[in-house]
Amino acid sequence: MTAELVRGQNHPLPGNRLEIRVSAGTPLVAAVTLGDEQGRVAGDGGWLAHPGEPHLPGVEVPRQAATQHRLAVDLGAMPDGVHRVHVLLALPGGRPDAPADFGAMAAPQLAVTTPEGAEIAGFTITGLGAETALLAAELYRRQGAWKIRAVGQGYAGGLPALFADQGVPEPATVAGQIQYAVERERARSVAPPPPAPAPPQPGPRAGAAPAARAAGAGPGTDASSDTSTDTSVDGDTDASDNASAGIDYRHPRRRPTRAPAAAQHSRPDARADASATSAEPATLNGGPTPPPTVPGQAPPPQDPAGRPAPTGPPEPFAGDAAGWSMEERLHNQIWGMFEDLARTVAAYRSAEDFARSRYEQELDRLLADPRTRGGAAADAARDAAELKQVALVDQARAVLDRDLAQLTVEAEVVDPALPPAYAGWENPCWHAYQVPAEPPLAVRLGSLTLPEAPELRIPLLARMPLNRGLWIDSADDRRLALDTAVAIAARLLASHPAGAFAVHALDPAGSATQALAPLQASGALVLPTAAAGAAGVGEVLGRLTERVDLLQMAMRGGAADALPPGLDTAEHLLIVHEFPYAFDDRAVNQLRYLADEGPGAGVHLLLVADREDAAAYGPVLDPLWRSMLRLTPLPSDHLADPWVGHAWTYEPALVPPGSQVLTEVLRRLAAARPAYGP
Known part of the structure; x- marks a missing residue:
């Protein structure tokens, strides 16, 4: 056919x-x-x-x-x-x-x-x-x-x-x-x-x-x-x-430009x-x-005799x-x-x-x-049109089911082979976790699904270093949003070599103490505790802003060797909780500066906030929200795909209830990481 x-x-x-x-x-x-x-x-x-x-x-x-x-x-x-x-x-x-x-x-x-x-x-x-x-x-x-x-x-x-x-x-x-x-x-x-x-068609x-x-x-x-x-x-x-x-x-x-074939990022x-x-x-x-023979040109190559045509898709690997x-x-x-x-x-x-x-x-x-508006002939024509519609949809569904079956088989093969940075927290690879020697190519932020195949979950990978900040929308569940942020921060830490990634946390009201406990207990935070109050917020933002200023000036001036000797080369992540509580106008401007210029200097934002809480700032913060990748603590079909117009359902990469895998991974990382100073 x-x-x-x-x-x-x-x-x-x-x-x-x-x-x-x-x-x-x-x-x-x-x-x-x-x-x-x-x-x-x-x-x-x-x-x-x-x-x-x-x-x-x-x-x-x-x-x-x-x-x-x-x-x-x-x-x-x-x-x-x-x-x-x-x-x-x-x-x-x-x-x-x-x-x-x-x-x-x-x-x-x-x-x-x-x-x-x-x-x-x-x-x-x-x-x-x-x-x-x-x-x-x-x-x-x-x-x-x-x-x-x-x-x-x-x-x-x-x-x-x-x-x-x-x-x-x-x-x-x-x-x-x-x-x-x-x-x-x-x-x-x-x-x-x-x-x-037409010769007999080959089998399916x-x-x-x-x-x-x-x-x-x-x-x-x-x-x-x-x-x-x-x-x-x-x-x-x-x-x-x-x-x-x-x-x-x-x-x-x-x-628009060509890269060497071996360095291309695609898949067969x-x-x-x-x-x-x-x-x-x-x-x-x-x-x-x-075919005609063209003077001065070699004849077309011949297919080796007896080469069998493929009869089905090879087993994925x-x-x-x-x-x-x-x-x-x-x-x-x-x-x-x-x-x-x-x-x-x-x-x-x-x-x-x-x-x-x-x-x-x-x-x-x-x-x-x-002539065809009524009568038995019209009813028969309507029935025929309806049957044709049903047949077309059924045939399309058969093709969809075939493709989904192939993808499901491939996912079952790929999932056990994923490294920790790409795997869900439930994957057994985390139980054999070893501190990596090199930064990762990408880090998993969650999974993506479509309604036609809810059981087929595609990992959502973010290339490293992050070129966009992350915004965990806390409108639906504030505690779960903070847990999602901690899980992402822990994954970023565990995916980098010891000392190559640092985490700061702003908790102005001190309401995130319990959720941040795994990071604090393992010494993963640069400061022993999350910065609290307006003074703590201003101190951390000022320090990170100064860091970005120094690195930007050094990179633009070609004077990297002129940086202060004590300045570490690690990537930095700032977790901001309860924004915009305890943020004055100066702190808001510093946060916007970090969102715009921070990624180029190795400083990244992870914002846990409800946009409505910042409505008083009006359009001042609109560029901030637009510049960040919005994630949700509950499954939500908010991630738009402009390529084909799909609305993908995002599911966060959360630690399974009752699992101690995150704590154990941070413990192993702490054993290999030098202690941070204030």
């Missing part, structure tokens, strides 16, 4: 040898870039195939601009360093008959087929406007198996903007070379090949459900559901059926290797018509991501799991919206026609 994809959705590929067929109402230019795990251009033998240089290992692209292309791909011949292959489409420049942008032409269509012509997946790229180039699709590896993802990301700046997003050196020059190569060739259309009889991937026939949209990396679009009542597919919800599917961590299941294709009716490594160390690989794997969950849920929700929207459209058409 063919899967009709929409933006963000993916579909497994049954083998290595494929064709990607492009159809458009006007001649288009096709190109391909080879990318690493993060989509940045990569490849020792070249990373760009375009009309002037149409061959890369496993890839061949058209030499002309044409209304229809057949592009051949051999995934088995991709170099080891290539993890994404991006299929690019662009309008040719300098043609009087060319439209001004994609919005002025019919929606381009892509079809992924076997060499024999059996269609695997399709994608109609709708919702385009002023764009003149687009990243149409990408093929990528997911735990050793290849998938195709529908992308459809347009660029109003044309190929230069697209190449710049992928880290291509001198993107404007490269784009000019492609247009020059196109101008040298006579634009022509390649007639589509006659449809070949292990643990996978059939591809859903419902449209959806999901965000920028791997676990979007695989869905397809049914036809409307009149037998034609509505253009609105595949319309995107306006989500930006670009990877949120792409950078967020990799996309979009296969390329040829303008001639040919396939790589065999097929009905062999901990550290299945790029990185220098296991800690970095686990961090990137967790981030990839977050992306996977975001994508597959976004696709499912979009499929539901699509099914409901099409059902309403069909009812509107029935009601608009007096």
Whole structure:
């Protein structure tokens, strides 16, 4: 069964040898870039195939601009360093008959087929406007198996903007070379090949459900559901059926400059290797018509005979991501799991919206026609439309359940391998805690869940050093908010080497004594007790403000060696309880200064407060609240994801009731830490 994809959705590929067929109402230019795990251009033998240089290992692209292309791909011949292959489409420049942008032409269509012509997946790229180039699709590896993802990301700046997003050196020059190569060739259309009889479809991937026939949209990396679009009542597919919800599917961590592949922070299941294709009716490594031989170029590489195509997803394993160390690989794997969950849920929700929207459209058409407004025929048509809606949602749910099952298996493998900094307090790794020798890459602040999969918890990791302050909202439960703050502070302490992290506490009214007892008893606080009263608040804020001033001046002036000899190099965390009690105007300004300038000098804020308590300050404190990451002591769906529009439910990383693990960890840390002085 063919899967009709929409933006963000993916579909497994049954083998290595494929064709990607492009159809458009006007001649288009096709190109391909080879990318690493993060989509940045990569490849020792070249990373760009375009009309002037149409061959890369496993890839061949058209030499002309044409209304229809057949592009051949051999995934088995991709170099080891290539993890994404991006299929690019662009309008040719300098043609009087060319439209001004994609919005002025019919929606381009892509079809992924076997060499024999059996269609695997399709994608109609709708919702385009002023764009003149687009990243149409990408093929990528997911735990050793290849998938195709529908992308459809347009660029109003044309190929230069697209190449710049992928880290291509001198993107404007490269784009000019492609247009020059196109101008040298006579634009022509390649007639589509006659449809070949579809061979028996391969069996489903292990643990996978059939591809859903419902449209959806999901965000920028791997676990979007695989869905397809049914036809409307009149037998034609509505253009609105595949319309995107306006989500930006670009990877949120792409950078305008390229970093070495080994240092990229991504995960293999967020990799996309979009296969390329040829303008001639040919396939790589065999097929009905062999690819043309280009003088001066080596023939396309051949797939080793007898290589079996993957029959199912490989077993997941901990550290299945790029990185220098296991800690970095686990961090990137967790981030990839977050992306996977975001994508597959976004696709499912979009499929539901699509099914409901099409059902309403069909009812509107029935009601608009007096001949179908009533009677038995109208009742039958309504029942058929409702059944179609239910079928679409059920198919989308089957895909969601398949993806969630895969993610659940991966989470069960990853969780036992997490280091203490990433693990929940209930994880047995804390019982074998040893004081680390190096600062952590990140620290866990809690867990994230979505309503569709409440049992699947993705760790919320904050990269270190913290570049934003943390605000524990105490509006619902003040004591639990303080316990959450203590648990986070203890985790930060335990994740750093002895003496590399220091904690200060402001408790103006002395109401936090019991909650802060584990930190005080272990000597984790810089001062023996939390600072109390207005005088104590002013003294601690003044000392930390002076520290930030000294470090800022030293860094800006390049005079780090001029710092006072007694100034320690540790990161500092300030816990502020009962804000704004005992804070005068000067103390408030100092707190705002620490929030803005402190992270750059190694001073971080952890605020336990109810925003309503500070309402008397009006808008003066609005920048403070906005600059901090708001966390809650009780599960709350307040963390917005601008990437796909989800509201994630945050659950704090609290110590299990009755557990002494936090006290024991702080005791071991105290034994290895030098005593702090006032």
